[in-house]
Amino acid sequence: MSERKESMMELAEAYVLGELDATEQAEYEAFLHDDAQEKQRVTELRDTTGMLALAVRPAAPPTGMKGRILANVLGSSGAVDTQQGHEPEALLEQAKQTIEAEAIRRDAEERSNIIQATDAVQGSAGAKTSQGANVVSLPDRARDQTTASDSKKKLPSEARTDSEPRNLQARISRSLWAGAAALMAAAAVILAIYSGQLRSEMNEMRSNLTAMEQRASDMEQQLAAANEPAVGAQVDRTVALVGSEDDPNASGMAAMVQDETGTRLVVQASDLPALSGNEAYQVWLIKDGQPINAGTFLSGDGKGALTYTMEPGDYDMVAITLEPDAEGDQPRGRMVLTGALT
Known part of the structure; x- marks a missing residue:
């Protein structure tokens, strides 16, 4: 010491x-x-x-x-x-x-x-x-x-x-911290809600993207099959197309051909009325009174043809109409050729 x-x-x-x-x-x-x-x-x-x-x-x-x-x-x-x-x-x-x-x-x-x-x-x-x-x-x-x-x-x-300013400052500091904590809690809740919504939207986008990829893959397969030569093609059904009262000279034929890639509708027409402007011929498959668009074609010298990959099924009729343009989803013009499939 x-x-x-x-x-x-x-x-x-x-x-x-x-x-x-x-x-x-x-x-x-x-x-x-x-x-x-x-x-x-x-x-x-x-x-x-x-x-x-x-x-x-x-x-x-x-x-x-x-x-x-x-x-x-x-x-x-x-x-x-x-x-x-x-x-x-x-x-x-x-x-x-x-x-x-x-x-x-x-x-x-x-x-x-x-x-x-x-x-x-x-x-x-x-x-x-x-x-x-x-x-x-x-x-x-x-x-x-x-x-x-x-x-x-x-x-x-x-x-x-001397102590009163310190006490006031302490109370103000506690109030500021409490307010900041409340704001942070509210921000956390808002962020959680926004994150949940964002995750939901991202999941939906992933699902849509997967569906689109699947459809694209199917279309690629169909396109590849269409480009491949038909193997073992067989005519399932053939029907003659008859001209309407306004176009009695028109004639044609529709055939359903099956091969390993699926079923195709083959349509051929002749002696058709001449087209003018944006007019086009449109082919329809009729089932239970409802027309199904099978595509459009333009005629040259009154002749035209079309092929369409179709879903197998029982159809009632094949029809060809003269349309004002090639953009329609429903028949708008007059009937030119028809043929019953049943």
Whole structure:
């Protein structure tokens, strides 16, 4: 244990009892700030000192003590005669005022002594530094402790005034954090909803893309089959096409041909009326009274032909109409050729 620590520990009892002067108290409090073990010992000493009052038996004050105390406080000689018009309550109030004035005076003296001691130590340190000797000054931490000790002597109203801005700032900070947390929670909920919707849309797009890829694959297979030469083609049905009353000279033939790739409708027509403008001939498969578009063709010298890959099934009729253009999904022009399949 160092010599300084031993000397500081010897001041513990005097510090607890308030017997140190300002310089010693400041130096000891600086030491106490850095030594947790010594701080614990001071706490225990204070607890022990506080319990001393409990060990004393209560005793009634001697007769006439009150008068003598008041007489000493008020500066009078002898006991106070309460029978000569001096009311005890008035004397007590006067004594209270005198005690308060004395306390204020002592506090001012202590402050003045601390300032003088600090100035003296600092002046001595400056002088020794200029002479090349070792510097001996009051530690900065001790001065901080002295300043902190002086600041503790603020009136309760001043302490409340200093703490109110901090409390207000703390409340504002808590409110801001609460608001930020609420905004973050709302943003998280919105983000979760948006993410769910986005995932649903992406799943639907994937399903549509898969369906489109499948249809494209089927179309490629059909196109490849159409480009391949027919193998084992067989005519399933043949029907003659007869001209209508307006076009009795028109004639034609429709055949259903099957091979390993499926069923095709082959249509051939002749002696057709000449086309004009955007007119075109359109072939229809009729089933249960509903026309199915089998494609369009243009005639040259009154002749035309068409092939159509069809779904197998029972159809009622094959018909050829003269349409104003090749863009229709339903018959719009007059009937030119017809043939029954049943």
